[in-house]
Amino acid sequence: xxxxxxxxxxxxxxxxAGGCGAVTSSSGTADAPxxxxxxxxxxxxxFSGRELGLLQKALDGFHVKHPNITVDNxxxxxxxxxxxxxxxxxxxxxxxxFSTDNIGxxxxxxxxxxxxxxxxxxxxxxxxxxxxxRTYTEFKGARCAMPLLADxxxxxxxxxxxxxxxxxxxxxxxxxxxxxxxxxxVFNPDGSIKVAxxxxxxxxxxNHVQMWAANWGVQWKGQDGKSALGTDPQWQAMLExxxxxxxxxxRDKLAKFTAGLGQEYSPDHAFxxxxxxxxxxxxYRTAFIAAEAPDLDYATAPFPVADNKPELYGGGYTTGTIIxxxxxAKNPGAAWELVKYLSTDTAALQGLAQGLKNVxxxxxxxxxxxxxxxxxxxxxxxIFASPNLATNPASSNGGAYIKTAEDFATAYQGGSxxxxxxxxxxxxxxxDADAQLGG
Amino acid sequence: xxxxxxxxxxARFVLAGWTRPRPGHWVRPLAFMxxxxxxxxxxxxxxxxxxxxxxxxxYDLLNTPVWVGLRNYAFLVAQDxxxxxxxxxxxxxxxxxxxxxxxxxxxxxxxxxxxxxGAGLFRTLIYxxxxxxxxxxxxxxxxxxxxGTGPVNTVLSWFGIQGPLWFSDPxxxxxxxxxxxxxxxxxxxxxxxxxxxxVPGELYEAAGLDGAxxxxxxxxxxxxxxxxxxxxxxxxxxxxxLQYFTQAVVAASVASGSADIAGSQRVxxxxxxxxxxxxxxxxxxGFHYYNMGYASAMSIVLFAVSTVFTLLFVHxxxxxxxxxGMA
Numbered sequence: 013x014x015x016x017x018x019x020x021x022x023x024x025x026x027x028x029a030g031g032c033g034a035v036t037s038s039s040g041t042a043d044a045p046x047x048x049x050x051x052x053x054x055x056x057x058x059f060s061g062r063e064l065g066l067l068q069k070a071l072d073g074f075h076v077k078h079p080n081i082t083v084d085n086x087x088x089x090x091x092x093x094x095x096x097x098x099x100x101x102x103x104x105x106x107x108x109x110f111s112t113d114n115i116g117x118x119x120x121x122x123x124x125x126x127x128x129x130x131x132x133x134x135x136x137x138x139x140x141x142x143x144x145x146r147t148y149t150e151f152k153g154a155r156c157a158m159p160l161l162a163d164x165x166x167x168x169x170x171x172x173x174x175x176x177x178x179x180x181x182x183x184x185x186x187x188x189x190x191x192x193x194x195x196x197x198v199f200n201p202d203g204s205i206k207v208a209x210x211x212x213x214x215x216x217x218x219n220h221v222q223m224w225a226a227n228w229g230v231q232w233k234g235q236d237g238k239s240a241l242g243t244d245p246q247w248q249a250m251l252e253x254x255x256x257x258x259x260x261x262x263r264d265k266l267a268k269f270t271a272g273l274g275q276e277y278s279p280d281h282a283f284x285x286x287x288x289x290x291x292x293x294x295x296y297r298t299a300f301i302a303a304e305a306p307d308l309d310y311a312t313a314p315f316p317v318a319d320n321k322p323e324l325y326g327g328g329y330t331t332g333t334i335i336x337x338x339x340x341a342k343n344p345g346a347a348w349e350l351v352k353y354l355s356t357d358t359a360a361l362q363g364l365a366q367g368l369k370n371v372x373x374x375x376x377x378x379x380x381x382x383x384x385x386x387x388x389x390x391x392x393x394x395i396f397a398s399p400n401l402a403t404n405p406a407s408s409n410g411g412a413y414i415k416t417a418e419d420f421a422t423a424y425q426g427g428s429x430x431x432x433x434x435x436x437x438x439x440x441x442x443x444d445a446d447a448q449l450g451g
Numbered sequence: 452x453x454x455x456x457x458x459x460x461x462a463r464f465v466l467a468g469w470t471r472p473r474p475g476h477w478v479r480p481l482a483f484m485x486x487x488x489x490x491x492x493x494x495x496x497x498x499x500x501x502x503x504x505x506x507x508x509x510y511d512l513l514n515t516p517v518w519v520g521l522r523n524y525a526f527l528v529a530q531d532x533x534x535x536x537x538x539x540x541x542x543x544x545x546x547x548x549x550x551x552x553x554x555x556x557x558x559x560x561x562x563x564x565x566x567x568x569g570a571g572l573f574r575t576l577i578y579x580x581x582x583x584x585x586x587x588x589x590x591x592x593x594x595x596x597x598x599g600t601g602p603v604n605t606v607l608s609w610f611g612i613q614g615p616l617w618f619s620d621p622x623x624x625x626x627x628x629x630x631x632x633x634x635x636x637x638x639x640x641x642x643x644x645x646x647x648x649x650v651p652g653e654l655y656e657a658a659g660l661d662g663a664x665x666x667x668x669x670x671x672x673x674x675x676x677x678x679x680x681x682x683x684x685x686x687x688x689x690x691x692x693l694q695y696f697t698q699a700v701v702a703a704s705v706a707s708g709s710a711d712i713a714g715s716q717r718v719x720x721x722x723x724x725x726x727x728x729x730x731x732x733x734x735x736x737g738f739h740y741y742n743m744g745y746a747s748a749m750s751i752v753l754f755a756v757s758t759v760f761t762l763l764f765v766h767x768x769x770x771x772x773x774x775x776g777m778a
Contacts, residue, residue: 092738095512117741121513215707215721264616267722271619272599276709339513408511409740415719419533422723445530449523450511450742 040129042345051081051346056089056097057108063087066367067108070360074353081346094338098123103338105347108160112148112331113414116406119151124336126154130348140356140374142396144330144403151406158355159373161364162332163294164392164401165223165315172309173207173289182313184325186228186253189290189316194260196289205261205269208282210290212257213266214421217276218292221418224250226329226402229321232413233405238444241417242437249318251432254425263426279304295392299369312391314398327400332373371396409450413443499754505747512743523748534749536724537732543625544728545692548632552688553681555633560643561669574644581637589701592631593618618706621725628698628726632691639684646680647673682768689760693753696734699726729753 045051059067064087071083086104091114097103107124118124131138138146145159169182177196183189193209200206213219225232230246233239241247258266273287274280277300283291284305292315301308317324335355337347354360361372362380371392372378378393395401407413420429420439429435481488506523508516527534559577566573580588596603596617604614615623654672663671674681703721719735720727733753737746 099513113739114741117511117513121511121741123513215718217708267616267619268598270708271597271616271706273708275705409742412740419720419724426723428723442532445526446740449526449745450509450740 041133042343042348044345044349045080045343047080049080051343052084053081053106053343053346053350054084054086054104055106055108055350056086056094056104058088058090058110059108060087063368066364069367070354070364073357073360073363074350077353078346078349081349083350095123098338098340101340103340105337105341105343106335106350107338108333108335109157110333112334112403112406113411115148115157115334116151116408117410118336119154119156119406120408122339124156124338125341125344126156127158127336127348127351128155130352131155134352136352136356140376142330142375142401144401145332145373148331148403148406149334151408157334157336158351160333160335160355161361161368161370162330162373162396163296164371164396165218165226165292165294165329166391166395167290167313167315168283168293168297169290169311169313170283170286170309171311173286182311183290183316185316185319185322187319190253190257190260193257193290197261203265205265207286208261208266208269208288210257211266211270211282211288212254212425213270214254214418214425216270217282218294220414221421222404222414223292223329225404226327227315227324228318229324239413239440241420241440241443242433243440246318246321247436248432249320251421251424251436254421255427258425283310284308295371295389296369298386298388301388310388312388314391314395324400326395327398327402328395330371330396330401330403332370407447409446412446416443416446502747502750502754505744506751508744510744510747511741512737516744519744523745526745527748527752533724533727533732534729537727537729540625540725540727541693541695541729544628544695545689547625547629548692549685549688551629551633552636552639553684556636556639556643556684557681559640560647561673563640563644564647574641577640578637580635583635585635585697586701588635589631589698590705592627592634593702593705596627618702618726619722621723624702624706624722624725628695628702631698631702639687643677643680643684646677650676679768682764686761686764689764690757693757693760694730695728696730699728699731702726
């Protein structure tokens with residue numbers, strides 16, 4: 013009789029909380045498992061090989077703190093697979109995504125659970141996260157993710173080429189970048205490009221509109237929530253600069269030059285090969301250079317800013333890896349403990365950052381002597397700590413608006429848009445129409 | 452009163468020994484057909500029905516679909532310029548690939564059919580590229596046609612020809628994809644070759660005695676004899692063009708310099724959306740922008756177009772076969 017009673021109670025709890033192991037409190041949060049309660053968590057991420065091993069090390073650290081929680085670490089799982097698992101009702105307890113493009117969808121659809129109740133319950137201080145990283149982990153008031161390491165973008169420049177051209181300091185404004193690029197560019201006798209000072213082609217390597225936008229101080233949305241492409245004059249300034257830069261080289265000449273350069277994530281990367289003197293890139297490039305071109309004489313600096321926005325210098329674009337608890341997770345209480353640990357534990361973040369050569373995503377974790385001693389990498393820690401760190405806004409239709417903006421920018425840069433202002437207005441209208449489709 | 456046609460029908464049944472079927476006579480054939488029927492229902496009928504339903508909804512893959520009527524179709528027609536661009540690219544590929552693939556495959560098959568020494572070796576060599584996985588074949592092709600470092604433009608320069616930018620030029624990206632498709636059309640070549648080898652030798656002998664040359668024999672004997680195979684080739688090429696996906700995505704990623712993130716929204720369609728095909732845009736909308744209702748509407752349009760083309764050519768095929776039988 014007693015066994016039947018226990019089973020009935022358990023069944024009742026299961027119906028209420030979704031399982032005997034996940035007790036939901038009145039605050040809408042699932043409690044962390046008791047110290048003597050054995051729980052197994054599954055974590056899905058896109059990490060593989062060496063990087064998956066580094067994540068395992070961090071998870072081992074979590075297991076030391078929570079000996080009752082074991083973690084099944086599964087790599088090579090992208091957003092599509094996680095979404096399928098959520099739809100199928102058998103998601104992982106914790107999901108890690110390499111992209112922030114889908115955060116709007118994750119939050120608005122409830123695919124990833126809102127973590128606010130947990131943050132309130134545990135009095136977690138979100139001020140330890142820079143504002144930009146807070147932005148790319150929430151959408152319309154729902155915080156469904158936490159940042160787990162960040163990518164920060166700055167300027168890489170070839171010191172030997174700078175010295176040869178008589179340039180001693182990195183450019184600080186877009187005009188300086190253009191002038192320096194002219195001095196650093198070397199043409200072949202037939203007029204083709206041998207070394208480019210800077211490749212201004214939008215879409216090439218890290219030259220994407222959302223990354224440049226941070227240094228131009230452009231607005232993506234107006235006060236009314238609609239696209240600001242047609243109303244913010246910075247968009248016009250940015251694209252006119254890019255067009256002028258392209259015309260300096262010649263569109264076809266530049267296209268032939270970039271087509272012959274190595275792939276972005278290969279040892280043939282043009283900056284590593286000395287084929288371009290300056291490039292925008294993420295902090296992770298320092299690790300690529302150390303492994304693939306250790307003799308390269310280079311330095312890093314914040315990326316130049318718009319001439320009319322000198323106050324932005326020192327900041328830059330950031331994006332990063334995010335972590336959350338999918339809808340239907342079997343052990344949400346324990347899952348939150350793991351999310352909290354990986355996204356806010358200083359030692360865990362620093363360990364991962366050192367291994368992956370990414371920027372740790374909390375302000376306290378930036379003070380890592382190992383990361384600080386690398387002059388190349390230190391630049392990105394400083395950019396991350398800058399109040400001018402920026403990111404692009406989340407949307408409920410992934411990166412659709414970025415594609416529209418980038419397609420237009422590419423078309424204008426290629427010379428196929430006669431009226432820039434009218435074209436930007438049309439692109440803005442398209443972005444707003446696309447947003448209506450899913451909303 | 453019995454009318455004349457009814458009487459004629461009754462007479463035919465009697466002549467054919469027709470008897471009223473026993474009750475339950477359909478159980479056995481149905482049981483034999485069950486695996487195919489279940490497969491059809493589960494993997495075709497249900498998904499197609501679901502697709503039709505989703506095409507009238509706003510559906511983000513995770514929440515319950517919301518009925519929106521014809522809104523997705525209206526958006527497709529009036530508000531999505533990239534869908535129009537993608538449709539244009541797909542139609543371009545369908546037309547050019549179908550025509551050139553047929554000409555190329557027929558020409559190569561005709562040459563192979565005449566080779567006597569080392570025929571096996573040549574057939575193997577011609578078929579070999581078709582065995583390469585599409586991703587690998589596209590990677591190799593884009594590197595061969597790299598305007599800066601690829602051997603194709605280098606060889607062209609030996610003859611004083613300034614090679615185009617190929618996959619980096621919106622005007623040359625689709626022709627580049629067409630060349631890639633021709634390179635891997637070994638399957639169609641082998642099918643056409645089989646059709647040509649099946650043409651009775653006496654026909655050629657008789658035509659030869661009448662003084663017909665090689666070209667006339669090819670035009671008046673070979674082509675009419677392999678007409679059904681050619682119609683199959685047309686249908687096959689149209690469907691290939693309508694479903695063009697992998698090669699377009701990989702070529703765009705490699706040419707843009709971001710090969711590790713194939714399929715990312717940053718690189719699809721490169722350069723200037725010239726390689727953005729209808730299926731690529733459909734996939735992007737459904738799985739990257741979470742507009743599955745809209746993607747379903749796009750799928751329905753693609754399905755309708757494919758069905759119309761297929762029915763048209765199957766009808767043509769049957770008419771051709773019937774005419775052949777009458778002859």
